[in-house]
Amino acid sequence: MFAAIASALDMIVQPCYALTGNWWLAILLFTIITKIILIPMSLWCQKNSIVMVALMPDLNRIKVRYFGDREAIGEKQSALFKEKHYHPMLSLVPLAVQVIILFGLVDVIHSITDHGAPGTEFLGLVPVVDGGLSWIMPVLAGLSAVVMGFAQNRINPLQKEQSRAEKNTTNGLSIGLSLVLGVFVAAGMAFYWIVSNLTSVAIQALMNIMIKPEKHIDYADLEASRVQIEELNKLDGNKAKWWKPNPLAKREKADYKRFFNVVNKHIVFYSEGSGFYKYFKGAIEYLLKNSDASIHYVTNDPNDQIFKIAQEQPRIRPYYIDQQRSITLMMKMDADVVVSTLEDLDNYYIKRSYVRHDNEYVFMFHHMTSTHLTATKNAYDHFDALLCVGPHQVNEVRRAEQLRQLPAKTLVECGYDLLDRNIAAYEDRAAAAGAGERPVVLIAPSWQESNLLDVCFDDLMAQLLNRGWRVVVRPHPEYTKRYRARWEALQNRYAHVPESDLYFERDFTSNATVFSSDLIITDWSSVFCEFSFSTLKPTVFIDTPMKVGNPDWQELGIQPTDISLRNEVGVSFDPEKLDGLGDAVADMIGNADAWKQRIAEVRAKTIFNIGGGAEAAGAYLLDRMIAIQEARAEKEAETRD
Secondary structure (H helix, E strand, C coil), X not given: CHHHHHHHHHHHHHHHHXXXXXXXXXXXXXXXHHHHHCHHHHHHHHHHHHHHHHHHHHHHHXXXXXXXXXXXXXXXXXXXXXXXXXXXXXXXXXXXXXXXXXXXXXXXXXXXHHCCCCCCCHHHCCHHHHCHHHHHHHHHHHHHHHHHHHHHHHHCCCHHHCCHHHHHHHXXXXXXXXXXXXXXXXXXXXXXXXXXXXXXXXXXXXXXXXXXHHHCCCHHHHHXXXXXXXXXXXXCCCCCXXXXXXXXXXXXXXXXXXXXXXXXXXXXXXXXXXXHHXXXXXXXXXXXXXXXXXXXXXXXXXCCCHHHHHXXXXXXXXXXXXXXXXXXXXXXXXXXXXXXXXXXXXXXXCCCCCCCCCCEEEEECCCCCCCCCCCCCCCCCCCCEXXXXXXXXXXXXXXXXXXXXXXXXXXXXXXXXXXXXXXXXXXXXXXXXXXXXXXXXXXXXXXXXXXXXXXXXXXXXXHHCCCCCEEEECCCHHHHHHCHHHHHHHHHHCCCCCCCCEEECCCCXXXXXXXXXXXEEECCCCHHHHHHHHHCCCEEEECCXXXXXXXXXXXXXXXXXXXXXXXXXXXXXXXXXXXXXXXXXXXXXXXXXXXXXXXXHHHHHHCCCXXXXXXXHHHHHHHHHHHHHXXXXXXXXXXXX
């Protein structure tokens, strides 16, 4: 076969020599001619590369949808390739053609050098055998591969979209192959390979003119899909490195296996960290008291308090699963009811199960304010039921369903168990405590950019200090982590003020300062609800730039309680006009009884089932567990019949 190929190639080389009178120029011209002849194949490769890049957004979303499940990803990718008539191995065809030409060229070079014509002495030298000046050929071959790789990384539609590791692999193989060829083949063949590498760059540039990638590839969609993948890859803070094994890997693997070894799981609570247990606590205690069901509790926190609680309550079964593996676990979720405080189910990395389609996903609110301002627009769309805190949430969700033609969810008039427990704890504390020595003003801002600590703290201090009050500054824990330098600079600026007058709180494990204060000052933090509705004491709001997660919040035509409650449970101030704030604080503290009555009325119309949030949540979850079990039993009976 190679003899026939050599004969065909010789029919091109000889006329090139006749035209140029130089064998090196003949090989150069031969290489250019073969590239031109192979332009149809180059066009086909261009189309194939563009198809692959056009598929990348779908491939990335498959990886997102089935993150961590290699088997499912492989199956879905194969199905997509089949649907689009794409085969990854076809990209090897150009290399195969090049190798065939190279082998055919062996006999052509030998036939030239065997005749001993002038100017062919160097043409047939092989560096590993003949040495000397012929060692320049491997160097030139390797350099030509470097140049080709550098260019292809920028102009080849497929290669430029590959990851850095893929580019390095592709270019490394090309450079390695070029070096090896340069060492073991005749100089004339190495020269062909060098010219072939360099002319490939020109051919690719021509292909981009003949078939423009941007006409067939949605680069914006490709970038958006990449962002989703990158977000997933950033989730696992404990991800093992080759030099630092993950100390929790064995524990996580065992818990993952243990979770799926349990059949007929009736309810699962999914938690992002130890601090989220307080939202589930009432419902879990109700289920433990009123049923014999096991409570499966998945947490991303290896030090979650649930592990200690489970030691005293054997029906709670906790599992440590990190964020990345939780993606796979949730996709394979086989429980009847799944309860979560994490918004945006099915929008980002946490998906509904593809193993079962009759699971009921229940959202438990971790705040008392509105659904359409700080949350994303579609935050609750893929839940089956919402345990609503108050009528405002019911009205907002129903309005969103109407406007966007969404299926109606089950909206449970639940209430807020955390508030119920805070009220009880505050009343017990107030009954036990005597009269305070002097009023306490608590500053508890949000952590986002342009919060009151950054915008107007000095002006605020000018209004509050030296009035006989104790001022306590309790930043959001996230602020101290993200903006540590700012936080430390703030404390240093007021280091001269005695702690008895101005205290910067650094320990956030207790909320004692929240409930021992006479008044709270905040910006857009939802802590005001927790404070004012628990203590019936007023809040001062600083109107810093509003925290908005849904830019389309006004389309519902309903004013969020984040805004409306500000002037019902307190007063608001422009951060640039704080004159009079100190007097307003003094007036609010002096008229505590009037504010108490006013806030009690606001609380009553804003929150469902005050004092009974745990029972409402627990009863709904228990009813759904029983209903799903009964429906399954009925279906199984029909199948047997």
